[in-house]
Structure formats: C-alpha cells, structure tokens
Amino acid sequence: MSASLDKVTQTLKEVIDAPIASYFESCVHCGLCAEACLFYTETGDPKYTPIHKVEPLRRVYEQEYTLLGRLKKMVGLSKPITHEELDQWQELVYDSCTLCGRCSLICPVGNDITYMVRKFREGMAVSGHVPDGIRGATKRTVEIGGPMGLKWPAVANVLKKAEEATGLPIPVDQAGVDYLVLLSSMEIVNYPEYIEALAKIFNKAGISFTLASDAFEATNAGIQIGASDIAKVIVTRIVDAAERLKVKYVLSPECGHAYTAIRWEGPNLIGRPYQFEVVHVLELLDGLRQKGVLKVKNKFKDPLILHDPCQIVRRGGVLQAPEALIREVAENFIPVADQQKWNWCCGGGGGASAIHTETAEALRAKVFQIKKRQIEDAGVGTMVTFCANCRIVMEEALDHYEMNTKLLGLTELLAEHLED
Numbered sequence: 410m411s412a413s414l415d416k417v418t419q420t421l422k423e424v425i426d427a428p429i430a431s432y433f434e435s436c437v438h439c440g441l442c443a444e445a446c447l448f449y450t451e452t453g454d455p456k457y458t459p460i461h462k463v464e465p466l467r468r469v470y471e472q473e474y475t476l477l478g479r480l481k482k483m484v485g486l487s488k489p490i491t492h493e494e495l496d497q498w499q500e501l502v503y504d505s506c507t508l509c510g511r512c513s514l515i516c517p518v519g520n521d522i523t524y525m526v527r528k529f530r531e532g533m534a535v536s537g538h539v540p541d542g543i544r545g546a547t548k549r550t551v552e553i554g555g556p557m558g559l560k561w562p563a564v565a566n567v568l569k570k571a572e573e574a575t576g577l578p579i580p581v582d583q584a585g586v587d588y589l590v591l592l593s594s595m596e597i598v599n600y601p602e603y604i605e606a607l608a609k610i611f612n613k614a615g616i617s618f619t620l621a622s623d624a625f626e627a628t629n630a631g632i633q634i635g636a637s638d639i640a641k642v643i644v645t646r647i648v649d650a651a652e653r654l655k656v657k658y659v660l661s662p663e664c665g666h667a668y669t670a671i672r673w674e675g676p677n678l679i680g681r682p683y684q685f686e687v688v689h690v691l692e693l694l695d696g697l698r699q700k701g702v703l704k705v706k707n708k709f710k711d712p713l714i715l716h717d718p719c720q721i722v723r724r725g726g727v728l729q730a731p732e733a734l735i736r737e738v739a740e741n742f743i744p745v746a747d748q749q750k751w752n753w754c755c756g757g758g759g760g761a762s763a764i765h766t767e768t769a770e771a772l773r774a775k776v777f778q779i780k781k782r783q784i785e786d787a788g789v790g791t792m793v794t795f796c797a798n799c800r801i802v803m804e805e806a807l808d809h810y811e812m813n814t815k816l817l818g819l820t821e822l823l824a825e826h827l828e829d
Contacts, residue, residue: 421469421532432520442512448505451776459512459522462501465490466529495538504769508759509719530635542763547630555626557594577608586617589656591627593664595797606824624650629670633760641678661689663795665720695730705826712741712789717752718796753779757802777806795819
C-alpha cells in the first residue's frame with residue numbers, strides 16, 4: 410500500500426469510535442433507512458440509501474478491526490480505500506445528505522446514521538475531500554467571522570436600518586442584559602426583517618438584549634464540514650462574548666445547525682458547561698405566549714402549513730412550540746401528514762445549500778418535490794418556517810417549479826400581528 414493510501418486509511422480509522430463500531434456491528438441491513446431519506450424516495454437510486462453513504466468507513470472498520478476483514482485484506486479480497494473513491498463519495502456524504510436525522514429516527518436497532526455520516530465527514534475533511542462551496546464557507550467563517558464573509562461594519566449598517574424602521578434601539582456590546590442575540594448571515598443579508606421583529610418582541614416583553622460585535626454569527630460551518638477544531642473556534646467566540654457580557658441567556662436564531670452547534674455540541678466542544686443558558690428563539694416566544702405577554706391581533710387569515718426544520722425540531726427537540734405559536738397567530742393552520750419530528754427536509758441542510766455545482770443544484774430541485782407535494786396536497790398558498798437556510802433553499806425551489814407560494818418566517822409573522 411502506498412504512503413498516500415496509508416494516510417487515507419489512517420485518517421478514516423481515527424474517526425471510528427465505540428458508537429461507530431457498535432452501529433456497524435448491529436446494522437441488520439433492513440433498508441428501512443432508504444425510505445426515510447428524501448434523496449432515495451425522490452430519485453429511486455439505491456446509492457442514496459443512508460447506510461450506503463458510509464460504506465468506505467465500514468470497509469475501513471472491517472479491514473482494521475475485524476478478524477475476517479484483516480484476512481480478506483491480506484489475501485487481496487478487500488481493497489484499500491483510495492482518494493479516487495472518496496472523491497466519488499463526496500456527492501453521497503455532502504451533496505445528498507443534509508444530516509436531517511430522519512434515517513436515525515426510523516432505524517429499528519437505534520443506530521444514529523446521522524452521527525455516522527458526521528464522523529465520516531471528519532475523515533473526509535482531514536483527507537481533503539470536501540466540496541469547494543463548503544470549504545469556502547468554512548474558510549470565510551474562520552478568517553472573517555461568517556460563511557458569507559460579512560464583517561461587522563456591514564452588520565452594523567443593517568442594525569441601523571432596523572432601528573430606523575422600528576424606532577427602537579438595538580444595543581451592541583451592552584453588559585449585564587438578559588439575552589445575547591445571535592444571527593445567521595442569511596438572516597442579516599436575506600431577512601433583515603427578522604432583526605426588526607426581535608426588536609419589537611423584546612420591547613413588547615420588556616426584555617433586555619444585546620448583540621456582540623465580535624460574536625454575532627451563529628452559523629457553525631465547522632459542524633457542517635465535519636471539522637471539530639473549527640467548530641470549537643466558532644463556538645468559543647460566542648461563549649467568550651456571552652461570558653464577558655455576563656448575559657443570562659444566549660438566543661439562537663432561526664437557523665438549524667446554529668442551534669445544534671451552540672446548544673447541543675458546544676459544551677462538549679469547549680470541554681466545560683456554559684455559564685449561561687442557550688434558548689432557541691421559538692422557545693423564548695412560546696414562553697412569552699404561555700405567560701400572556703405575546704398577544705396578537707388581526708390574525709393571519711389565509712390557509713397555511715408549517716415546515717418544521719430538521720435540526721431545530723427533529724434533532725434539536727423544539728417540538729411543541731412551533732405549532733402552538735402558529736395557532737396563536739393564524740386562523741387557518743392546516744397540519745401536514747408528516748410533521749414535527751417526521752417532517753421532510755427542505756433538501757439543503759448540513760451545508761448542502763453551499764454546494765453550487767450544476768449536479769448538486771439539480772438534485773436539490775429534484776428532492777424538493779416531496780415538499781411540493783405537501784403544499785399541493787394541503788391546497789394552500791402560504792408556508793411558514795423558522796430557519797433562514799430552509800427559507801432560501803425552498804424559495805429557490807419554488808421559483809424553479811414556478812409555484813405561486815408565499816414563504817414566511819414565524820418570528821416575523823408573530824411580530825407583525827402583535828397587539829400595539
């Protein structure tokens with residue numbers, strides 16, 4: 410085996426831990442995970458079966474950690490993993506996996522296939538087999554501060570416009586407040602009305618908040634690319650700012666992987682508990698609703714459905730708040746067949762939306778057909794969600810299919826209908 414192949418094998422070997430080993434040993438090859446994956450259901454191609462996406466990792470596990478695998482390797486019946494194979498596998502690990510977790514939920518023996526793909530991505534990242542789009546987003550996050558290359562002066566300008574639109578102050582670097590507000594670059598650039606909505610809601614509830622000029626970005630490209638060291642750098646920025654400003658809570662925005670990173674991954678990444686509590690914006694809003702603070706008027710009247718973002722709902726555990734909030738503000742909410750933890754992904758999570766090759770974009774449009782059917786079966790012209798990445802991906806798909814469907818953000822919808 411050449412030195413190059415030795416390095417590939419060693420890289421993948423190092424990401425195989427006890428959970429990965431137990432998952433490979435307990436997999437019963439039932440194929441149920443295929444029916445849980447929108448990339449398989451919408452294409453019918455067996456290569457998109459979730460457990461197949463980690464096949465190179467399984468081979469390394471077998472060759473390095475099982476007696477039969479070692480014997481097969483010795484007599485040439487099991488070939489080593491090559492760089493060429495990993496190049497081909499990029500599509501399966503990044504383009505056609507959004508880390509949505511639906512396959513893990515349906516696995517009859519409880520194998521977390523999403524975790525397996527995440528670990529495989531770690532090996533892919535170390536060995537250099539990462540799509541250019543995700544690599545670029547990660548580089549910009551580390552060097553500049555966010556995946557879209559936003560610097561603080563640009564963010565400050567957006568905040569200034571939000572202050573002018575609402576007539577409300579948006580504090581920056583203010584110590585001793587209740588909440589440190591995080592934003593994703595997508596919200597800042599594409600949906601600045603989210604910032605205006607937050608200002609209105611905080612003002613209405615009498616809650617103090619601030620942004621940090623050195624830690625405004627919530628999106629964690631390290632989680633998406635599969636690089637724990639980079640994920641730690643991004644989380645540490647937020648933790649340092651929150652503890653410097655002595656806030657009680659860090660507010661995660663309408664962004665799925667941001668919530669996963671700061672809420673569930675963060676303490677493990679930095680190696681200690683936080684000195685603050687992480688709350689998703691919908692958890693805050695639902696708490697205000699239950700206290701009677703979030704009262705609305707002139708409810709939204711058009712029929713609508715709700716898209717539950719995978720990382721917030723299925724993987725993040727924010728299950729009940731979205732429907733409770735949408736029922737508070739909408740007169741004609743129509744539940745879809747597959748909802749909450751069983752909802753279907755938008756097709757662009759896990760960093761997939763950052764991959765702009767012709768093949769990747771065509772695949773995203775193809776798998777959006779499952780959301781298209783949800784909209785058409787419900788017979789509505791409006792869909793509400795609470796993830797900026799989902800909104801961008803679905804807006805592109807709606808344009809692709811020339812669908813006359815409005816896509817709204819839940820936080821903004823609530824703010825628009827607040828009582829004076």
